[in-house]
Amino acid sequence: MIFILPGDVDDLTVPSGGNLYDRRVSRGLAAAGLPVHEVAVPGAWPQPDANACARLAEILVAAPDGETVLVDGxxxxxVPEVMVPEARRVRLVVLVHLPLADETGLEPDVAADLDARERETLHAAAAVVATSPWAANRLAGQHGLPGDRIHVVTPGSDPAPLAPGTDGASRLLCVASVTPRKGQDLLVQALATLAGLPWSCECVGPVRRDPHYVQRLRELIARHGIEGRITLTGPRTGRPLEDSYAAADLVVLPSRAETYGMVVTEALARGIPVLATAVQALPDTLGQAPDxxxxxxxxPPDDPVALADGLHRWLSDRELRSRVRTAARFRRGMLAAWDETARRMANILVRTTS
Structure with missing residues (x-):
C-alpha cells in the first residue's frame, strides 16, 4: 500500500492535527501488519504548481495496477486532473481532514473551484475516509456521495498524566496553527475585555502558514495593551509541548471551523477542561461525562462577546471550574486509543482491496 502525504508532514516547524493523524495512522498500519510505503510530496496543496503536480503524477503512474493508494485529501x-485518470487502475482511498471549500477566508470563486475539484476527485475514489461523523455527513451532502463509500475513522489519543495546572484557573492555553480558521483573533478580543481579571494565555502553534494574519494578530495584541499576557510561542512538540499542557488550567479552542479538533482530546487525556466554540464537530469531540x-x-462560534462571557464564567466561578474539571477527568477514561484508529483504517483498506 502507498500512502501519499503532504510534504510538510515531518516538518516540526508546521505541526498540525492532520499531519499528526497521518503519521500515527501510518505507523499503526505498519504495526498491524499492513506494509506501508510513505511518500511525502512537497507543494502548496491544495493549489500546487506544475512541478508538484508532475511529482504526484509520477508517484501514481509508478504504482502497480490494483495497488491501494491512500492519499491525504x-x-x-x-487536482482531479492528476488523480482521476489513475483512479481507474489503482484503488484510490482519499482521507479528508477538512473539505477544501470550508477553509476560512477563501474568496467565493476560489472556494467554488476547490469544491468542484474535490467533488470530481472523491467520486473517482474507491473509498473516502472522514475524520468525524460531522465531516462524513458534510461530504455526503455536499458532493452527493453514496453512504457506503464514506467511512469514519476518528483520531485516537495517547494516555497522559493528569496536568497539575498552575492555580486552577488563570493559565490559559490555545494549541492551534495561527490561522483565521483557528480564531486566535477572537480570543485576543475576548481577553482584552477581561483585563481586570487574573489570566495569562499561551498560544502554541505554527506561525508561518499565514504570516499576514500573524502580523494582524500581533498588532491586535499591542493595540489592546496585553502584550505581556498573551504570547505566541510558535510550534512546540515533545517535552516543551508537554510542559505547556502540564501548566494549563484551561485549554481554549476558538475555531471558526473544525472537523474534529484533536487538541480537545489531547487536553481531555490530561484531565484539562476545554472552552471551545460549538462549531461543526467540536461538541461531539468534547463529549460528555457518564452523568x-x-x-x-x-x-457560539465567531462571537468574541460570547467567548469573553465563557472565559469570564471560568475565571470567576469556582464551582463551575470544579464541576467541569471533574467531568474532564471522567471523560479522560473514555477516550479511544490510536491503536483503535489504525485498526479501523486497516479494516477499510482491506475491504477496499477485496
Whole structure:
C-alpha cells in the first residue's frame, strides 16, 4: 500500500492535527501488519504548481495496477486532473481532514473551484475516509456521495498524566496553527475585555502558514495593551509541548471551523477542561461525562462577546471550574486509543482491496 502525504508532514516547524493523524495512522498500519510505503510530496496543496503536480503524477503512474493508494485529501482533492485518470487502475482511498471549500477566508470563486475539484476527485475514489461523523455527513451532502463509500475513522489519543495546572484557573492555553480558521483573533478580543481579571494565555502553534494574519494578530495584541499576557510561542512538540499542557488550567479552542479538533482530546487525556466554540464537530469531540455533564464550556462560534462571557464564567466561578474539571477527568477514561484508529483504517483498506 502507498500512502501519499503532504510534504510538510515531518516538518516540526508546521505541526498540525492532520499531519499528526497521518503519521500515527501510518505507523499503526505498519504495526498491524499492513506494509506501508510513505511518500511525502512537497507543494502548496491544495493549489500546487506544475512541478508538484508532475511529482504526484509520477508517484501514481509508478504504482502497480490494483495497488491501494491512500492519499491525504489536502493533496488529492484539488487536482482531479492528476488523480482521476489513475483512479481507474489503482484503488484510490482519499482521507479528508477538512473539505477544501470550508477553509476560512477563501474568496467565493476560489472556494467554488476547490469544491468542484474535490467533488470530481472523491467520486473517482474507491473509498473516502472522514475524520468525524460531522465531516462524513458534510461530504455526503455536499458532493452527493453514496453512504457506503464514506467511512469514519476518528483520531485516537495517547494516555497522559493528569496536568497539575498552575492555580486552577488563570493559565490559559490555545494549541492551534495561527490561522483565521483557528480564531486566535477572537480570543485576543475576548481577553482584552477581561483585563481586570487574573489570566495569562499561551498560544502554541505554527506561525508561518499565514504570516499576514500573524502580523494582524500581533498588532491586535499591542493595540489592546496585553502584550505581556498573551504570547505566541510558535510550534512546540515533545517535552516543551508537554510542559505547556502540564501548566494549563484551561485549554481554549476558538475555531471558526473544525472537523474534529484533536487538541480537545489531547487536553481531555490530561484531565484539562476545554472552552471551545460549538462549531461543526467540536461538541461531539468534547463529549460528555457518564452523568451527562460537559467537560468544559461551549460558546457560539465567531462571537468574541460570547467567548469573553465563557472565559469570564471560568475565571470567576469556582464551582463551575470544579464541576467541569471533574467531568474532564471522567471523560479522560473514555477516550479511544490510536491503536483503535489504525485498526479501523486497516479494516477499510482491506475491504477496499477485496
Amino acid at each position: 489536502l493533496v488529492a482533492c484539488g 451527562g455533564s460537559l467537560p468544559g464550556i461551549l460558546v
